[in-house]
Amino acid sequence: MHNKTIAELSAGLKSGEFSSVELTQSYLDRINSLDKQINSFITVTPDLALEQAKQADEQRAAGNVGILNGIPLAQKDIFCTKDVKTSCGSKMLDPFISPYNATTINKFNDTGAVMLGKTNMDEFAMGSSNETSWYGPVKNPWQQESVPGGSSGGSAAAVAARLAPAATGTDTGGSIRQPASFCGITGLKPTYGRVSRYGMIAFASSLDQAGPMTRTAEDAALMLNVMAGLDPRDSTSVDEPVPDYTASLNDSMAGLKIGLPKEYFSEGLDDAVAKVIESAVKEYEKMGAVIKEISLPTSNLAVPTYYIIAPSECSSNLSRMDGVRYGYRCDDPEDLNDLYIRSRGEGFGAEVKRRILVGTYALSEGFYDAYYVKAQKTRRLITNDFNQAFADVDVIMGPAAPSTAFKIGELTDDPITMYLSDIYTIAVNLAGLPGMSVPAGFVNDMPVGLQLIGKHFAESKLLNIAHQFQQATDWHTQAPAAFK
Ligand code: GLN
Secondary structure, three states: OOOOOHHHHHHHHHHOOOOHHHHHHHHHHHHHHHHHHHOOEEEEOHHHHHHHHHHHHHHHHHOOOOOOOOOEEEEEOOEOEOOEEOOOOOHHHOOOEOOOOOHHHHHHHHOOOEEEEEEOOOHHHOOOOOOOOOOOOOOEOOEOOEOOOOOOHHHHHHHHOOOOOOEEEEOOOOOOHHHHHHHOOEEEEOOOOOEOOOOEOOOOOOOOOEEEEEOOHHHHHHHHHHHEOOOOOOOOOOOOOOOOOOOOOOOOOOOOEEEEEHHHHOOOOOHHHHHHHHHHHHHHHHOOOEEEEEOOOOHHHHHHHHHHHHHHHHHHHHHHOOOOOOOOOOOOOOOHHHHHHHHHHHHOOHHHHHHHHHHHHHHOOOOOHHHHHHHHHHHHHHHHHHHHHOOOOOEEEEEOOOOOOOEOOOOOOOHHHHHHOOOOOHHHHHOOOOEEEEEEEEEOOEEEEEEEEOOOOOHHHHHHHHHHHHHHOOHHHOOOHHHO
16 A cells, blocks of 8 residues: 555545555554654654544545545644644754644645654754754665755655655755655645745745655645645735646647756766766657756856855744743743743754854844845846746756765765755745756665756646656656665
8 A cells, every 4th residue: 555656545545445544544554663764753643643534534435525535644844733743853842832733734634634743854944964853863765874855854754665655845945856856756846935834834934835745746746736825824825826737747748848057967966866867858858858958157156145045034033932932941041031042052953053143144234235135136146047048948957966865974064065965956946936856766776856947837837747757767666675
């Protein structure tokens, strides 16, 4: 059962081959026996899951239900879940039981999906390796000495290890696509504003976006059908019609214009990864696509721009975690200042503190114009580059990450190299575009993801392009040996 996709599981539920209670129990059993190896969940919610599964079975017996009815899912621990711990991977929020659900969670509940639990993640989604989680690192199911990527590493690892058929992730600078690439699964970061951010703990509000992490593009389409749409509770969600994302999965690739940015295939890209990406592109040529070399001249500005904007926004967003309003409070504070200083000092980890310091500095009087305003200007240039490129091509392709998963501990003392692992994903967030990572091959038995970047609101197109690749290849069906 655990090797089936959402589409297949949904068919099994429909035909009565198994019930949601049986399906949910089988995933809970797998989590129980296997997750010790990879630490992909922070919280497992068996009672809630079985209750939801029972309700889903009843709804199905009573009449028409949606495709996700009765399907068990894992939710990144960044989404507020009513009466369930919502930690965001931080000691700061370890005691936090949310009094309400994020819109995304409500939407899954409304369609009758089942929540298996909350997945591990880098603290406040800051990281590329899942090593900044207060709950310990997640291990890559393909090779447990390696990282799963981050920050949605728990979700990626859980899906790759077949502990859940699919999961949610969030992507501020690559946190869906890079772990999807490292774990050999399919991940979609939608256009900024496509999915509500209400109840999704904010890291960098102008960049954060939630999306599906699945084994197939078809499953990602099914998840996005539920997640997408205007939310009156999120003023940045966009009033754009939500198509049926499965409707165009089978459109032909003939004549598709693919742009390959020369900057994505230069220095810094692992040679073996480059070969995998090149052969993936050849696959599209066989299907009738046309390849064009393009240039995104501001590519080298993306990482420095992001590392001003994201820390600035996080320094502001995280100021609410002060030991008074949320979460962790230090013992025996002497006075108010001591309470603030020690609650934040003890509650946040090193990477979060580094970002708060950088962001506070960049926003402070005297430096604001030199850093923050400058970064906003380069952000505009980066967006212009993409707009210009999309005048000639339908989709941009390249690697999702410069290498396969690195080893746990390998980059912990080298934040700059760690930051560079998002070099191909970050610009997409700065421009607000949709991006995907699709399994495209292996290097030394570790997965490699092909990145697809589309125009604003071109999720249907991306899913179509990914689905066609998955009809022609079987990389996405491979499972790590220990979790088959
Ligand atoms: N790795 C990047 C960072 O640490 C992106 C994280 C994310 O997308 N949430 O900021």
